[in-house]
Amino acid sequence: MINQLMKPMRAIQVTEFEIAYMLVHMLWNVQEIGCLKTSTTKLGEEISELISHELHNYYIKEMCLTNYVQRVTKLIKMIESAKEIREEVKEITTMSRIFDLFHVETVGSGLIKDAGS
Template structure:
């Protein structure tokens, strides 16, 4: 969370916004980009073997999607076991719509930064954002498109990159859908008191 905030503050257009706009943009981008970044970093570390479904959780641990033997500190294993069927569809979507495409695409660092910028400045669904922030987002989106064209055309030497770009932006849609389903599962586990996990910075989660 902190490193992402520091990264965003290096963007002059973001840093120039009032706190209220920055906070709304940050809350929107963090969970979506975090999921994409974890998959991307996992592919970098574990390579592109399609039989390897390990996903980095942090810099010291990874979750193996081929096993559902997951343990949480201070969570009753039997209670968590009851919730496993709710998580399996989410695991399968992570594999099918994020991990597999990323193993195939092998995104460059420039492309993962593009995804961050794309998520950050795609703002129609963010309620409460100021007119100035919306205007800046529109201007920035145009600039991003121009710079991405130059990257593909002149650095990667791709004359036709439309198909790749579509596949890359589809990753964002998949991450958003997975995020929505995760929130639904957390709500269900809370309603039925399956287990509770205290989250640091819960206002952002």
């Protein structure tokens, strides 16, 4: 995680706006999910387009950058790295549950058990 996310973020000094862009992009990039309604997929595309325009305006007006393609490319690479890390964490969690390596408890699970008693 440090080599794939933290170091690149420090190297280009990612701004809060860019972090918000990456988070919104990860949340609304829904093309990979096959079971969604067409309207949801269309909404995801519209939001992706909107945040791309906002990022463009931010670079041009706020940061006064005219050539920001390399910066956006690095942001996209960080987004992909975050997705890979998320998948690795899912795999580790699944494996730990299968082999009972760690006790994984979800938030509020004690409340559910107490309510059922």
